[in-house]
Amino acid sequence: MGAVDLTQFHKTFFEESLEGLDAMEAALLALDSGSTDHELVHTIFRAAHSIKGGAATFGFAEVAAFTHVAESLLEEVRSERRGVDGELIDLLLRSVDCLRAMLDHTSHGLPAADADSEALRGELVRLVSGEAAPAPAATTAAAASVDGWAIRFVALPHLLQTGNDPLRLFRELQQLGRLDVCRAFVVDAAPTQLAELDPGQCWLGWELRLHGAVARAEVAAVFDWVEGDCELAIEPIAPAASAAPVAPVAVAPPVAAPAASAPRPVRETAAASSEGSSIRVGIDKVDALINMMGELVITQSMLSDIGEHFHPSQLERLREGLLQLERNTRELQESVMRIRMLPIGSVFNRFPRLVRDLERKLGKQVKLELHGEHTELDKTVLEKIGDPLVHLVRNAIDHGLESPEQRRAAGKNETGTLRLDAYHEGGNIVVQISDDGAGLNRAAIVAKAEQRGLIRPGQEVDDAEVAELIFQPGFSTAAQATDLSGRGVGMDVVRRNVRDLGGSVGVRSQSGKGSVFTIALPLTLAIIDGLVTAVGEERYIVPLISIVESLRLRPEMVRKIAGGGEVFHFRNEYLPIMRLHRAFGCNAAITEIERGIVVVVEEEGRRVGLLVDDLLGQQQAVVKSLEAHYQRVQGISGATILSDGSVALIVDVCGVVRLGQRSKAA
Amino acid sequence: MGGKRAAKNKQPTAVADEAAVVCLPADCRLAAQAALKAQLQQVLQHGDIVIDAQALERIDTAALQLLVLFRRELEHNGGALAWRGTNEVLHEAAALLGLEQSLNLPTATSA
Numbered sequence: 001m002g003a004v005d006l007t008q009f010h011k012t013f014f015e016e017s018l019e020g021l022d023a024m025e026a027a028l029l030a031l032d033s034g035s036t037d038h039e040l041v042h043t044i045f046r047a048a049h050s051i052k053g054g055a056a057t058f059g060f061a062e063v064a065a066f067t068h069v070a071e072s073l074l075e076e077v078r079s080e081r082r083g084v085d086g087e088l089i090d091l092l093l094r095s096v097d098c099l100r101a102m103l104d105h106t107s108h109g110l111p112a113a114d115a116d117s118e119a120l121r122g123e124l125v126r127l128v129s130g131e132a133a134p135a136p137a138a139t140t141a142a143a144a145s146v147d148g149w150a151i152r153f154v155a156l157p158h159l160l161q162t163g164n165d166p167l168r169l170f171r172e173l174q175q176l177g178r179l180d181v182c183r184a185f186v187v188d189a190a191p192t193q194l195a196e197l198d199p200g201q202c203w204l205g206w207e208l209r210l211h212g213a214v215a216r217a218e219v220a221a222v223f224d225w226v227e228g229d230c231e232l233a234i235e236p237i238a239p240a241a242s243a244a245p246v247a248p249v250a251v252a253p254p255v256a257a258p259a260a261s262a263p264r265p266v267r268e269t270a271a272a273s274s275e276g277s278s279i280r281v282g283i284d285k286v287d288a289l290i291n292m293m294g295e296l297v298i299t300q301s302m303l304s305d306i307g308e309h310f311h312p313s314q315l316e317r318l319r320e321g322l323l324q325l326e327r328n329t330r331e332l333q334e335s336v337m338r339i340r341m342l343p344i345g346s347v348f349n350r351f352p353r354l355v356r357d358l359e360r361k362l363g364k365q366v367k368l369e370l371h372g373e374h375t376e377l378d379k380t381v382l383e384k385i386g387d388p389l390v391h392l393v394r395n396a397i398d399h400g401l402e403s404p405e406q407r408r409a410a411g412k413n414e415t416g417t418l419r420l421d422a423y424h425e426g427g428n429i430v431v432q433i434s435d436d437g438a439g440l441n442r443a444a445i446v447a448k449a450e451q452r453g454l455i456r457p458g459q460e461v462d463d464a465e466v467a468e469l470i471f472q473p474g475f476s477t478a479a480q481a482t483d484l485s486g487r488g489v490g491m492d493v494v495r496r497n498v499r500d501l502g503g504s505v506g507v508r509s510q511s512g513k514g515s516v517f518t519i520a521l522p523l524t525l526a527i528i529d530g531l532v533t534a535v536g537e538e539r540y541i542v543p544l545i546s547i548v549e550s551l552r553l554r555p556e557m558v559r560k561i562a563g564g565g566e567v568f569h570f571r572n573e574y575l576p577i578m579r580l581h582r583a584f585g586c587n588a589a590i591t592e593i594e595r596g597i598v599v600v601v602e603e604e605g606r607r608v609g610l611l612v613d614d615l616l617g618q619q620q621a622v623v624k625s626l627e628a629h630y631q632r633v634q635g636i637s638g639a640t641i642l643s644d645g646s647v648a649l650i651v652d653v654c655g656v657v658r659l660g661q662r663s664k665a666a
Numbered sequence: 667m668g669g670k671r672a673a674k675n676k677q678p679t680a681v682a683d684e685a686a687v688v689c690l691p692a693d694c695r696l697a698a699q700a701a702l703k704a705q706l707q708q709v710l711q712h713g714d715i716v717i718d719a720q721a722l723e724r725i726d727t728a729a730l731q732l733l734v735l736f737r738r739e740l741e742h743n744g745g746a747l748a749w750r751g752t753n754e755v756l757h758e759a760a761a762l763l764g765l766e767q768s769l770n771l772p773t774a775t776s777a
Contacts, residue, residue: 160696166727170762181764186734194707194739199699199728203735206764 006058013054014107015278018100020047022349025096029352032089041084044092045074051099053221056175057168062112063102064175069124070095075215076128091127093353094120148177148212149219154187154205154231161200164226170208172222177212209237279379281339289335296328337527340380344422344431345373347386351393351420358397365404365415366397372422377429381501381521385431388494388505392433392517393418395491400437400515410512412436428503428545429523434516440509442466467507471495499654502528502543502637504603530621530650532642533599533612535580536589539648540612541621541640546653548600548607550615555594566593568609570600579611580651583635583659589613601653608657619643621650635659685714685748690756692723699732706736713745720751725759734768746770 024047027040052067070092076082098120102112113121151173155166173179183206190203210219219234226232303321306314348370355368377385401407401416408414421432442463449455449469461469473492498505502522509515522528522545530541531550557568558577567574577598581589590596590613598609621640626633626649637652686709691698709715717733737747747770760766 160726160728167759167762174762179762181762184764184768186731186738186768190735192739194703194710194732194736197703197732197735199703199732200696202727202731204727204731204763 010058010107011278013058014103017051017054017103020051021096021100021103023047025093025353026349028089028092028096029356031084032086032356041074041078045071045078048074056172059171060106060112061175062117063099063106066095066099066102066113066117066121068175069121069128070099072128073124088127091120091123095124148237149210149214149216150235150237151208151210151219152206152231152233152235153208153223155202156229156231157189157201157203159202159226159229162226162229164229166202166204166206169222169226173208173210173219176214176218176222177210180209180211181206182209183207205231279340279342285335285339289332289339292328292332292335296325296332299324299328333527337378337523338376340378341376341523342379342382343373344375344377344382344429345370347382347389348373348420348422350386350390354390354393355397355418358394362398363403364397364401366401367415367417369417369419371420375422375424375429377422377521378523381429381503384497384501385519385521388497388519389420389431389433391491391494392519393420396433396435396437396515396517399441400435400439402438406438410438425520428520431519431521432516433519434514436514439511439513439515440466440470440507442511445469463509467509470507471505528621528623528650530619530640531599532616532619532648533580533597534614534616535584535612536586538584538586539616539642539646540580540584541619541648541650542599542601542610543650543653544618546601546603548602550597550599552596553593553598558593568593568598570607570609573607575600575607575609577609577611578656578659580656581611581613583656584649601657603654603657606657608653610651610656621648623650685716686712687716687718687750689718689720690722690725690729692721694722694729695724695726696728699728702729703732706732710736710740710743710745714748715740715745716748716750718750719753719756722753722755725755727759727763730760730763730765730769734765737768737770 024044027043027047030037031040031044048067048071052064052071055061055063055067073082073088073092077084077088082088098117102117105114106112153166153169159166170179170181185205187203187205191197216234216236223230223232299321303318303325306318306321310318351370352368355366358364359366396418397416401418402410402412404414407416417436419432419434421430421434423430445466446455446461446469449461449472450457450459454469454472455461470491471494473490495505498519498521503520505517505519507515507517528541529544531544531547533540533542551570553568559567559569559574561567566577568577577593579591580586581591593611596611596613597615598611599615600607600609619642623638624640626636626639629639633649635652635655636649637655638650639647640650642648688702688705688709690702694702740747749770749772752771757766757771760769760771
């Protein structure tokens, strides 16, 4: 409990620790796949070490204790006293999972340790140092006095002003082993008169004994931050000496327990307030932003200068200035958007582990290839794309790739290849999951679809339609049930999730050669390119990405069909006409089809013509959520503000198409 | 810091017949210690002093040091220091720093 309130750093600690765990996991997997790079071991060790240090600083004793044992094990690996084998990596991977759960609990103010974590910690302890030594980790400090350290620590007067408090240091030492204060004293240089004392200066010194099998480096690490602010001596104590009676002012042992648990109420309040996520931004991006801001200010002052003493002869300069302003604004917008962009690698990184686990479980051999990890994606999109991707990868390994025997029989390499690609295409990010497995089982899918009544028995279906079938709601994977199915996510959910992000998902498959799932995602959800259309007195924005073509129809192109629907002939097919003014109830709109304009939009391979009055132009629209300000409206995905300050609604093409189908059915 | 001595305008928090009482604030960390020091200085000549820790919630090394030095000077002047309402926070911090005896703290009741 220093003068600084530590709870404000909790969130950063959790974020950094989770990053550290990710790094640990990645390095462990690299080791597992046969890499002998010594740097990997260092990476793992460093990650564990900083989590331990942080946890101890913030008083998360259980996390610190757990990490401490893992770290001791890693230390043995690092100093090459222990070899790396599959078993060890398994154990460490489980420790990573366990730590993740512990951090999660801690961040919600729950007790971190449970039976599982204790069992795992026991396993680690047993492995460390061969000897069934009691955990050097603090809290179980029943500890027979083995070796320990005699520490002489004398604060220099300015120690407290560096924000360090001996109380915190001693608590950290308690995490390492049983701590006895042999002597606490006031240094001779201390002022004798209270009047002369500056309460901010420290005049105390201590002689301590730390009992336990602790490395010197760990003890020294506790004092890392006060180097130069104190006199410090750390000497080993012989086993005999440590048993000697100590202390005129020895600490009563029962006090050690409350010491570890005291900070708990603090962390609960902190957890409650640490909702809301943050983002880490590269300093180069921030610099670019500041540069851009500078340019904008220059342009602004130039313009206001012109405005001050305007003369018609300066018109040309004014235009130039406005042009520059437009350029600055656009660049600034791009830079700001770039701040939200994160590499997709952060999502890809979880797959090596997933693939490894699935391999073991299913007895298949999979080679995972990752490409385009540096492709950047909006943070929101990135967070939501994880689960669909996991599902697709799981599917590919479970259903797509065959067992080694089947592969050998088919004349293929026993090890199947699963490839993840991410790249830019147009205004989209494309993520592909391809495998060289058996491809979609056409016969089974068709049979299943007939059984579910999705198609008529004997109906001719082409490959594209078969592929489309697996995305249908109700097309359960039960037909291909394995222990991995029944996790509650079907392909229809994948499609829905992707669609919620404004993207699309499709599949191409070749029997015996494998399948390719392609997800196309918008770069960002915050800005769309749209076509501004007029419908009556309203303005609607149609996302450019779904527009195929806009055309004016001649009366003879339009057919009325039974049930009140209208269709028109468009490139060898008939498309339904969706009157926007009717769908959204707009007044004073053009109702004769031949006087308005039809915008042909496509969504999931389905095309519809939207009837609008006029096209007003193309514009980038900053999407504002309608739900946040009003409520969800069918067929509308959001709103934006036009240059004249009026509000325009953004058409949710998918929703409108569905709306059209429903009104047709009604 | 200023030329005026705070002692002139402030009386000890409560004065019993024999012992003066000084109460520790809830947050007795660095920021609170100028005030605490002024209070303690006033009662240095008072003889027996009681420190009331009932309200205490947070304390740091600097505060404990202040109290240790206070007791030293108080006893030098022939006074004695006693405690009232000591709590877990105080005992824990004092024990960790090995200052229980120097502060004349009563033995901790178990947690």
